[in-house]
Amino acid sequence: MTVALMWEARAVAGRGEELLAWARAQELAGRPVRRETFRAPQDRVLVITWWDAGLDADLPELPEPHGGLVSRAVHRWRFEAVPDGA
Numbered sequence: 001m002t003v004a005l006m007w008e009a010r011a012v013a014g015r016g017e018e019l020l021a022w023a024r025a026q027e028l029a030g031r032p033v034r035r036e037t038f039r040a041p042q043d044r045v046l047v048i049t050w051w052d053a054g055l056d057a058d059l060p061e062l063p064e065p066h067g068g069l070v071s072r073a074v075h076r077w078r079f080e081a082v083p084d085g086a
Helices: 016-025
Strands: 002-010 034-040 044-052 075-080
Touching (some): 002 016, 016 034, 016 044
Antiparallel strands (some): 034 044
């Protein structure tokens, strides 16, 4: 089974590049099958990692950024892959 972990944070206004650099520098305790980092308007950063694991597996996730960098708590979601047509 493939599980995607999504991590999304919104930086304090004007600190989007700093949040992006912080997220890209974070190392995980394990190595995902794939990892992608995105940015969006309003200084938002999204990191998606893919793992060969079950939906309830104990997987490493990015932490909350240090104080003062984000304007709200980090949002996190887990999704499991489903076959096309399922």
